[in-house]
Amino acid sequence: MAGAATMLDEYRTFFATALRNPRMVGAATPTSSAVAATVGQVVPTTGEPVVLELGPGTGSLSNGIHDRLPTGARHIGIELGADMVEHLREHKPWMEVVHGDAGDLLSILDQRGIGKVDAVVSSIPWSLLDDDVQDHILKQVTEAMAPHAAFTALTYLPADRTAGGRRFRVRLAETFDEVLTHTTWKNFPPILHYLCRRPLV
Numbered sequence: 001m002a003g004a005a006t007m008l009d010e011y012r013t014f015f016a017t018a019l020r021n022p023r024m025v026g027a028a029t030p031t032s033s034a035v036a037a038t039v040g041q042v043v044p045t046t047g048e049p050v051v052l053e054l055g056p057g058t059g060s061l062s063n064g065i066h067d068r069l070p071t072g073a074r075h076i077g078i079e080l081g082a083d084m085v086e087h088l089r090e091h092k093p094w095m096e097v098v099h100g101d102a103g104d105l106l107s108i109l110d111q112r113g114i115g116k117v118d119a120v121v122s123s124i125p126w127s128l129l130d131d132d133v134q135d136h137i138l139k140q141v142t143e144a145m146a147p148h149a150a151f152t153a154l155t156y157l158p159a160d161r162t163a164g165g166r167r168f169r170v171r172l173a174e175t176f177d178e179v180l181t182h183t184t185w186k187n188f189p190p191i192l193h194y195l196c197r198r199p200l201v
């Protein structure tokens, strides 16, 4: 459990970044621990898995991932916001934090000697991304996934009803053999989880 000072710093960093760049962050506050508990379930608890987190922000999902990871696992986080990166490096020293763009994930993994990953957890604001950017990042995700890997994407439930959200839903159905959804109501606004396996392309 984070201390009060750490939590305050987390909210301050998140909120300040969101104010400066609302489209990049796509949220006003970090997601709840209830969301983190659900997301964590895609993380393998055995072997030496590699987990890729896209858009960790201030790390509200990262602890749930880290807590399940066995010794020898790797947890790579790719985050665009400089202040978020600084916060993560200070408070989550066990995570390999890359200040970069999810759209460069293949080269970022390659530079770290990683070919395939066992799980991808993403909370970048998918519904706000342009069509070609959604497409570009998803192609890289599917290329990076090991055959048994899971990909999970989070969107706010209301965002799923927007044009960008609907486009993302259709694209997931076209890209994966299995797409399951789950809603976490203990978050404001509620969060829709997509859980996807077996890329078709």
Ligand SMILES: C[S@@+](CC[C@H](N)C(=O)[O-])C[C@H]1O[C@@H](n2cnc3c(N)ncnc32)[C@H](O)[C@@H]1O
Residues within 6 Å of the ligand: 024, 025, 026, 027, 029, 030, 031, 054, 055, 056, 057, 058, 059, 060, 061, 078, 079, 080, 081, 084, 100, 101, 102, 103, 123, 124, 125
């Ligand atoms: C909705 S916030 C989620 C943050 C955190 N995972 C949470 O659940 O509270 C989205 C995060 O994705 C980051 N982000 C947006 N676009 C990105 C991109 N193309 N590559 C990496 N990070 C990105 C934002 O800076 C922000 O930290």
